[in-house]
Amino acid sequence: MLQIIFYVAVVAEAMTAALAAGRRKMDWFGVCVLACVTALGGGTMRDTFLGHYPLTWVADPWLLVICCAAALATIALARFMAALRWPFLLLDALGLVVFTIIGCNVALEMGQPTIIVIVSGLVTGIVGGILRDVLCNDVPLVFSSELYATVAIVAGLLYTYGLQFGIVQDALIVGVVLIGFALRVAAIVFKLEMPKFVYDKDIR
């Protein structure tokens, strides 16, 4: 179940990355690389940090094929994408929570302490988007737009403490996905943002 939503989320991430690549006028190869980096970069960085080998996509190389296929499909379907804004935002919200839970599970299986479990979920959820923005030469969106990382942190906290309080894992996953999803959608609809820190003196 989590695995199926994971594949759906990978596809959704790859497709939004392809659109970002198109905005930078990348060629088809660049579109595929950006799709793979965005969809799989979070898990790759998590596994590198934790020394958790083999990486997900090395163990299951079809993920790369899926990302490239999703990216090329996006090129073919580009004219319809504007109409699909909301489906994408919803899939992306779903993916964020699912990536987070999967990341928490990896750290839990390694017996990491709670802070690392939360960070592992967070890294899995948001680093793909950060790498996408760095490769597109932007300041990462996640550092300044509507609640996104916060959703990952909240989902990670609920999941980790839910398990510690003995809630059945399947029920917990459903609950965390619903709450995280609702929080992210609310953030988009109501433009919920973290307070910004604006500093304009040049002290260095």
Added chain:
Amino acid sequence: MLQIIFYVAVVAEAMTAALAAGRRKMDWFGVCVLACVTALGGGTMRDTFLGHYPLTWVADPWLLVICCAAALATIALARFMAALRWPFLLLDALGLVVFTIIGCNVALEMGQPTIIVIVSGLVTGIVGGILRDVLCNDVPLVFSSELYATVAIVAGLLYTYGLQFGIVQDALIVGVVLIGFALRVAAIVFKLEMPKFVYDKDIR
């Protein structure tokens, strides 16, 4: 033989990186770092992805010295560099194919599946240039200019399937290098490019 061309390629990559650093008005230290990152970054990322330790330059630290020496020599010889455009492009083309073959070999020795072997060659061939462009604050060139990554993929495919069809390794390496080199030179001469994906709506 492959090893000798590898060192030549490392020097060529380090020198082109030094010129890129000069365009950003970096100091001598920055020039050396950019040279090392560009020449050795692809292999470093490949080994990190595959959990293949020690890294090439940790096992053979003279590579770092070679890169820095090549970078500083480039500063001394900068006035002659414009005349050396073609030698550099040719060495770079040679290096691309050799890096790719070396990357494939690493994955093959680890018993990775074919997709990962190709990706390993690709990462070894192109990631150094991507890191160079990110550190110079550019969108990576490899995502939008003449065929470059495609050459690495073609070379990786030929090499991997050539080995599977039982071609003698030495003959295969010579053949792949010649074909890859010719393809890259043709791409430069005839400005062969992958089709671009241009998307200008802002859906996120």
Added chain:
Amino acid sequence: MLQIIFYVAVVAEAMTAALAAGRRKMDWFGVCVLACVTALGGGTMRDTFLGHYPLTWVADPWLLVICCAAALATIALARFMAALRWPFLLLDALGLVVFTIIGCNVALEMGQPTIIVIVSGLVTGIVGGILRDVLCNDVPLVFSSELYATVAIVAGLLYTYGLQFGIVQDALIVGVVLIGFALRVAAIVFKLEMPKFVYDKDIR
């Protein structure tokens, strides 16, 4: 002793990173991430390069909490920061040398050759700032401003050869910290810079 200065340096790095984040108008989450990446990124990359697991902050997750707390304190105290320019520069100079020594120690304990020991110290000292600048979409400052990386290299050389010449470790650490600190402060006061390499032809 080294451990205490290490924590002070982590806090100082986190606070300067928070100011950089404020200049990019990041939100509180972005400020915390940039603080963690800047303060802990050098050690993370060193450990990844050397295959030295677990990473410092995975083994000691309180470091993440300290970085976030320092970052949030910086937001609260932002109006006083301009007056604190010199204390910060001094703490940053101290931190640079201490990070470098700690990085050298990690490589020495792994029995790495001298070049790798120096590089390990250098990476620990400067990579955090490079990652901060990449995430802020700048060309890394360390490649073109006053002596900074050079201080790390000099400190690493003094420390490594001092140990080889049999100097007592504690005395050596004090000496290296003093010399490195003095060199960095002199670089800021007298605007000591490495020579720049300026190249403006477009050969690629």
